[in-house]
Amino acid sequence: MNTIFRKSMLSIAGLAFAGGVFAGPIAAHANPVDAKPAAAAVQTTAPKPQGDQSHIDLNGEQTANAKAIIAATKKAGLPERAAVISIATSLQESKLENLGHLGDANDHDSLGLFQQRPTSGWGTPEQITNPEYSTTAFLKGLKQVDGWQDMPLTDAAQTVQVSAYPDAYAQWEQQATDLVAHNWNS
DSSP states (O other): OOOHHHHHHHHHHEEEEEHHHHHHHHHHHTTTTTTOOOOGSSOOSSOOOOOOOOOOOOHHHHHHHHHHHHHHHHHHOOOOOEEEEEEEEHHHHHTTBBOOOOOOGGGTTTTTTBBBOOOGGGGGGGHTHHHHHHOOOOOOOOHTTTTTSSSSSHHHHHHHHHOTTTTTTGGGGHHHHHHHHHTEEE
């Protein structure tokens, strides 16, 4: 073990011990009636969806794409909240359809589930229209957003997508939450 690492570890251990010595007596005199259980401080449910919610009936392809987003999220080692944000984003951008070039109706060169653009560095057209690749690219952007886990879904999605309609993602949160809840363990 090198000397710098060992000294660092000893310093951290010393701080932890000192913190325990000083926190111990203070905690011992706390009024247990006023104390709240430790679990109360942990958020165990997703935030309540914002605003009016939209819902569409999904066909087999759309359901398969939702499942592909969930699988890619799990493969990336991210929690269910990341899948909810990803699915809500895809519902807004493409209604969970893996869109190719739409001709004159296309927004620039946007493609795939997330309407990502090759000219903006998201990948090649072939990559962007691959559900696992496009989800992984979206998640990579999401992980770079400080505090994405605790911010409103629409803010997290907008920070990654930079849409002309930044509040539009919120309307899909309930359907995305339901899809993840139904398919996360299947």
